[in-house]
Amino acid sequence: xxxxxxxxxxxxxxxxxxxxxxxxxxxxxxxxxxxxxxxxxxxxxxxxxxxxxxxxxxxxxxxxxxxxxxxxxxxxxxxxxxxxxxxxxxxxxxxxxxxxxxxxxxxxxxxxxxxxxxxxxxxxxxxxxxxxxxxxxxxxxxxxxxxxxxxxxxxxxxxxxxxxxxxxxxxxxxxxxxxxxxxxxxxxxxxxxxxxxxxxxxxxxxxxxxxxxxxxxxxxxxxxxxxxxxxxxxxxxxxxxxxxxxxxxxxxxxxxxxxxxxxxxxxxxxxxxxxxxxxxxxxxxxxxxxxxxxxxxxxxxxxxxxxxxxxxxxxxxxxxxxxxxxxxxxxxxxxxxxxxxxxxxxxxxxxxxxxxxxxxxxxxxxxxxxxxxxxxxxxxxxxxxxxxxxxxxxxxxxxxxxxxxxxxxxxxxxxxxxxxxxxxxxxxxxxxxxxxxxxxxxxxxxxxxxxxxxxxxxxxxxxxxxxxxxxxxxxxxxxxxxxxxxxxxxxxxxxxxx
Numbered sequence: 001x002x003x004x005x006x007x008x009x010x011x012x013x014x015x016x017x018x019x020x021x022x023x024x025x026x027x028x029x030x031x032x033x034x035x036x037x038x039x040x041x042x043x044x045x046x047x048x049x050x051x052x053x054x055x056x057x058x059x060x061x062x063x064x065x066x067x068x069x070x071x072x073x074x075x076x077x078x079x080x081x082x083x084x085x086x087x088x089x090x091x092x093x094x095x096x097x098x099x100x101x102x103x104x105x106x107x108x109x110x111x112x113x114x115x116x117x118x119x120x121x122x123x124x125x126x127x128x129x130x131x132x133x134x135x136x137x138x139x140x141x142x143x144x145x146x147x148x149x150x151x152x153x154x155x156x157x158x159x160x161x162x163x164x165x166x167x168x169x170x171x172x173x174x175x176x177x178x179x180x181x182x183x184x185x186x187x188x189x190x191x192x193x194x195x196x197x198x199x200x201x202x203x204x205x206x207x208x209x210x211x212x213x214x215x216x217x218x219x220x221x222x223x224x225x226x227x228x229x230x231x232x233x234x235x236x237x238x239x240x241x242x243x244x245x246x247x248x249x250x251x252x253x254x255x256x257x258x259x260x261x262x263x264x265x266x267x268x269x270x271x272x273x274x275x276x277x278x279x280x281x282x283x284x285x286x287x288x289x290x291x292x293x294x295x296x297x298x299x300x301x302x303x304x305x306x307x308x309x310x311x312x313x314x315x316x317x318x319x320x321x322x323x324x325x326x327x328x329x330x331x332x333x334x335x336x337x338x339x340x341x342x343x344x345x346x347x348x349x350x351x352x353x354x355x356x357x358x359x360x361x362x363x364x365x366x367x368x369x370x371x372x373x374x375x376x377x378x379x380x381x382x383x384x385x386x387x388x389x390x391x392x393x394x395x396x397x398x399x400x401x402x403x404x405x406x407x408x409x410x411x412x413x414x415x416x417x418x419x420x421x422x423x424x425x426x427x428x429x430x431x432x433x434x435x436x437x438x439x440x441x442x443x444x445x446x447x448x449x450x451x452x453x454x455x456x457x458x459x460x461x462x463x464x465x466x467x468x469x470x471x472x473x474x475x476x477x478x479x480x481x482x483x484x485x486x487x488x489x490x491x492x493x494x495x496x497x498x
Contacts, residue, residue: 001455002026002074004234005446006060008053008082008160009242010102011035011264011308015060016442017070020450023465025443027068031060035312039099044106044353047099050088050163057164061228072229078168078220079238079449081245081441082161084181087139089154094166097153101139102160104265104305106354106362108138111145111200112183113360119199127186128193129277129285129298132200134360136182141200157206161239169218169236172208179210180287181241187275190293213289214238214452237452240289242441243269244299249444250410250437251463253290253297258399258409260426262416265352266307266388268396270300270404282357282398289448290459300402302395305352306365307388308415313351314384318377332419335382340425340478341485342379344369347387348493357395364494382421389425390489396430410435413469428478429486436470 001021007014012035017027036056039047064070085103090096101107112132116124124131132138136159144151156172159182166172179185179192184207186193197204211217217236225232240248247259247269255273260266273296277285288297311331319325351365367383400406409426413436416422427434447462456462 001076002070003446003450003453003455004075004078005442005444005449006057006078006080006164007242007245007441007445008057008080008164009264009441010038010048010083011312013053013056013060014440014442015057015064016440016446017064017075018443018446018450020455025446027064027070028440028442029060029063029068031056031063038102038104046102046105046353048102049099050096050160053160053164054167058228061230065229073231075231075234077235077237077449077453077455079445079447079452080161080164080236081240081242081445082159082164084159084241084243085135086160087136087143088158088160088163089143089150090156090158090163090166090172091153092155094156094170094172096163098143098147098150100160101142104353105139106134106360108142109134109354109360111141112138115141115196115199119195125277125279126188128183128196129187129275130183131281132183132196133281133284133356134354137184137196137200137202140202140206144202154206156208158208159241161241162208165218165236165239168220168224170221170224171218173211173217174208175211175213175239177213177240177244177287177289177291179207185287213240214448216453235453238445238448240448241286243267243301244286244289245441245444245448246412247271247299248289248448248459249412249439249441251466252410253288253459256405258404258406260392260409260411262307262388262392262422264308266304266392266416268302268392268399268409270399272298272300272404274298276300276402278398278402281359283395284356300399300404302392302399303356304349304388304391304395305355306349309352310349310384310388311416314381328418331381332421334378335385335419335421337378338382340481342383342386343374344371345375345379345383346489346492347380347383349384349387349391357391357398358495362496368492385416385419385422386425386485387489388416389422389429390486392426393429393486394490406430406432408433408435410437412437412439414440423472424478425482427472427474428482431474431479433474434472435468436472437466438469439466
């Protein structure tokens with residue numbers, strides 16, 4: 001009995017197949033080979049074409065079937081993880097009416113701020129645990145204001161994972177967790193945040209059917225199943241944003257547990273059992289995947305836009321535009337040649353849109369203290385890693401101020417956490433113990449699908465085989481050194497004036 005996990009990122013799409021009887025992933029693929037393009041037709045814009053995502057999903061499934069000889073007709077349930085906060089608008093035939101406005105797009109910041117003031121800051125914080133900010137609802141309002149003909153053509157507003165699920169099933173749906181990340185969930189009432197919609201002049205008719213994160217949500221469309229070689233009786237049984245799903249992948253389900261990841265963006269995600277929020281909106285609270293009426297579970301999320309995308313930029317820059325780019329492994333090795341602190345070189349990784357940890361203000365990015373006689377590419381690489389971790393720690397400090405201990409953090413051994421230097425910087429800056437696991441978002445989605453289908457009786461059973469592959473603890477001497485370097489770095493952050 002197989003379960004399929006699809007992880008829709010902004011750089012790539014990953015597909016994993018779980019053999020539930022063995023409790024093991026038997027196949028994992030990533031498409032495309034190079035990172036997917038993020039379109040920026042204007043400054044502060046970030047878009048991707050949903051049809052490109054769908055094309056790569058089909059390519060990934062074809063690779064699973066043909067290259068790995070997996071019979072997709074044995075798939076019973078499908079789980080989908082996806083890049084959060086994106087806006088996908090489709091017509092009644094589920095065809096996109098414009099490119100998706102994705103998570104790091106900054107065009108709707110002012111719209112969210114205006115709604116925050118109009119609804120009332122305290123009222124907003126009580127209802128949606130923060131500001132509409134730059135989330136999906138604000139992006140929809142931007143389309144209504146600036147592209148009324150597109151808004152009129154649209155039938156459904158969906159998040160990126162909802163779109164992929166709809167393409168598989170032919171049924172438009174979304175989840176309560178998804179609505180919370182769109183700034184459209186009223187936490188006290190446990191309903192759609194109609195006051196936000198009304199203030200923004202948005203129709204609730206755009207919201208598709210609301211389903212739980214886990215469960216038999218929709219059956220495969222027969223024609224699509226035939227085209228893809230899937231079981232026509234397979235069900236969509238789980239979906240979640242990539243960061244709640246990353247936490248699920250690491251079995252981070254209970255209050256006080258913390259997950260982190262450093263892919264295209266970098267995230268600290270802590271689980272709580274209360275409707276807590278940051279009054280300055282530097283971090284955000286969303287419904288966690290295992291939230292229920294009996295047991296409240298929310299996720300507090302701190303995010304840095306420019307992490308893996310900065311590392312990708314460095315890779316391309318140091319490769320001097322050659323078709324064959326140097327490897328990330330080489331970048332990691334080069335960073336290890338330089339001592340902590342990068343001989344005074346400082347990197348501010350804020351070059352990918354408005355940053356939430358600074359309340360959606362724009363922050364100066366760039367390099368500081370560059371000395372042409374001292375600093376070489378290895379210094380630049382290590383300084384970039386340090387800057388990413390320092391920015392993550394800035395958000396982590398806010399999360400800890402909200403009551404999280406921050407003593408232990410779990411991560412998958414992937415992306416930037418493949419780098420020993422990055423792991424060392426992370427532990428000694430955050431002063432947290434780091435537990436690494438061999439898992440991925442696609443594996444988490446596959447196990448979530450098995451639980452949602454009913455194969456596993458509990459999430460504990462679904463993730464019972466998860467094992468720590470490495471545990472790293474702070475080094476007293478390095479930790480002291482990094483506290484000083486971090487303090488200096490933080491003092492020199494330059495935030496735009498109001």
